Amino acid sequence: MQIARSSRSHLCRVLPRRVAPSGAKFSSQGEKPPTEGDPEIVPRAGTHRSTWEILKDEFLALKQGNITSESEILKVPRESDIMIIGGGLIGSSVAFWLKQRNPKAISVTVVERDPSYTRASSALSVGGIRHQFSLSENIRLSMFTTNFLKNIKQHLSVLDMDPPDIQFNPQGYLFLASPEGAEQLVLNAKMQREIGAKVEVMSRERLAHKFPWLNLQGIEVGTYGLEGEGWCDPWTLIRAFKHKNLALGVKYVNGEVVGFDKQTYKVAGSNGYEERYSINSAQVKSEGTIYQSQFALVINCAGPWAGDVAKLAGIGTGEKILSVPLPVEPRKRYVYVFHCPKGPGIESPLLIDPSGFYFRREGIGNHFICGMSPTEEEEPSIDNLEVDYDYFQNKVWPLMAHRIPKFESLKMMSAWSGFYDYNYADQNLVIGNHPYLRNFFFANGLSGHGFQHAPAIGRALMEYIIDGEFETIDLSRFTFERFLNNELLYEVGII
Incomplete structure (x- = not known):
């Protein structure tokens, strides 16, 4: 599709707001007579x-x-x-x-x-x-x-x-998979590498060696982004x-x-x-x-x-x-910021757990951010951007503390919420x-x-x-x- 620039754009001039004279007819192309209280058109x-x-x-x-300035x-x-x-x-x-x-x-x-x-x-x-x-x-x-x-x-x-x-910050993503999801995660990594992505498939032993702070209960395999x-x-x-x-x-x-x-x-x-x-x-x-x-x-x-x-x-x-x-509709999601002095080190990745939560470091002062998408039944109202701290306390933190035991002791610092353009x-x-x-x-x-x-x-x-x-x-x-x-x-x- 080629774009042809209308010659009218070179002839456009500044006009005042139009006020229809008595008896005037408005076109059928979307214009209508203004009514009292309506914005001027x-x-x-x-x-x-x-x-x-x-x-x-x-x-x-x-x-x-009724004169309208050019500006x-x-x-x-x-x-x-x-x-x-x-x-x-x-x-x-x-x-x-x-x-x-x-x-x-x-x-x-x-x-x-x-x-x-x-x-x-x-x-x-x-x-x-x-x-x-x-x-x-x-x-x-x-x-x-x-x-x-x-x-x-x-x-x-x-x-x-x-x-x-x-x-x-080029730390990469770490996806963890349960035994049920392991085969699919490995197949995904194979295709990713064929396209050119630098992704490593990591066994339980390899995960334990590289990320010793992880509790690998229920984890069969992981994939880690090495570059980009x-x-x-x-x-x-x-x-x-x-x-x-x-x-x-x-x-x-x-x-x-x-x-x-x-x-x-x-x-x-x-x-x-x-x-x-x-x-x-x-x-x-x-x-x-x-x-x-x-x-x-x-x-x-x-x-x-x-x-x-x-x-x-x-x-x-x-x-x-x-x-x-x-x-497409809006879906509200929460992001929580917390401090954990004994948390994972500076080289910790952005971790995605099979349960649905994620976390990553925020800066170098032992601050972290985390979140998790709710189930369809738990979807929060989109009427505002208020944060539900109980969702962290009751849903996110227990899962996160199980996977990363060091997070059993942490301090909530702040949080925000935003909207997904959810398909x-x-x-x-x-x-x-x-x-x-x-x-x-x-x-x-x-x-x-x-x-x-x-x-x-x-x-x-x-x-x-x-x-x-x-x-x-x-x-x-x-x-x-x-x-x-x-x-x-x-x-x-x-x-």
Whole structure:
């Protein structure tokens, strides 16, 4: 799919807020008469208007004293080649790769309702990167990200700013398996090594020698990432992407997409003409005003709220193909920080236990972080970001103290919670465009591994949009069509 830049973008001028004169008719393309108490709506972007209509609206606004400054109108661009909904790590990565391809040819607007990223999934993650997956695509995505981070100064440095330092800690992941899961874990490691990942399969004896602080009761085998795995500072990476994008000309907008404007058209079918619709503009609410901004295509990078954005476009609320929703919803997860003076040493890995808990070191002062995903019956409310400390006391700590006896004595220091963009169908990425709304694209549903895949997803989606296919990593199995064909993709033997 090639992007043709509209010539109208060179003719766009600043207009006042439009106030409909008495008896005026609003178009059927998404506009409606304002009612008392509604936010003011800036005129729909991209609609052709004659010079006479422009002068008439400007005169009417001047007469009524309703004049909008140029700086206020430009809070939200009237039109862009590409609009990205969500400016977190995924959205910023997509914007980066699009502008890298040709900085001058493509205009990109990123709409983000939380510019401080206080609730962003990536900023609240533990920042882990692993190559140990059971699906080859996920392995390749992580390996690409590892290589990207090795060269981050080359990719994301900005003139007159210090190069980004994400403080990568290359300790690797350690997956443990019970006798029941041992065979699958070994098979996973075999495939990982064939792709190029540096993963060691460790027997009980080898585990006991390298990690003497482990209680290996119920453990048959482990796999350990020797190279390219570890963790880093997610906030620094998000900030580096955003600073680079701003330098490349990406427009970041503090706002929220609250709707799309739909245009109906008819196509010939077996039973006569069939009515369909398309979208080419969004309603963006910013500081109490709704702006209308046109695009050639839109990319849903809204993280945990991606399902809601898809519904605004009619995905999951219509008929036939449009009756199938984007299966992404927010799930709250807790991260606990504790201190244990006698805990594992500085070379301890990020451990994943068969019971579901994980832990890793945090710095060099004998601080650690840990967490565990709840069962479906234990899923916490997403109404807030409050932390349930009883969950640590009753669920996480007993399992952790059993596996690492040194953790029987520890002190809770702090905790936080964040939202996963959880794909409840198969917990894997959804990428590509919708089969009905061809200019509506997805980059959603990472279910906890979005941080480690974001740089690769941005590049893959750029290739798909500009070149028409995935080139660096083939992600064709991860498109929306798998939900239509019931061809779901599950990770096996991986927590």
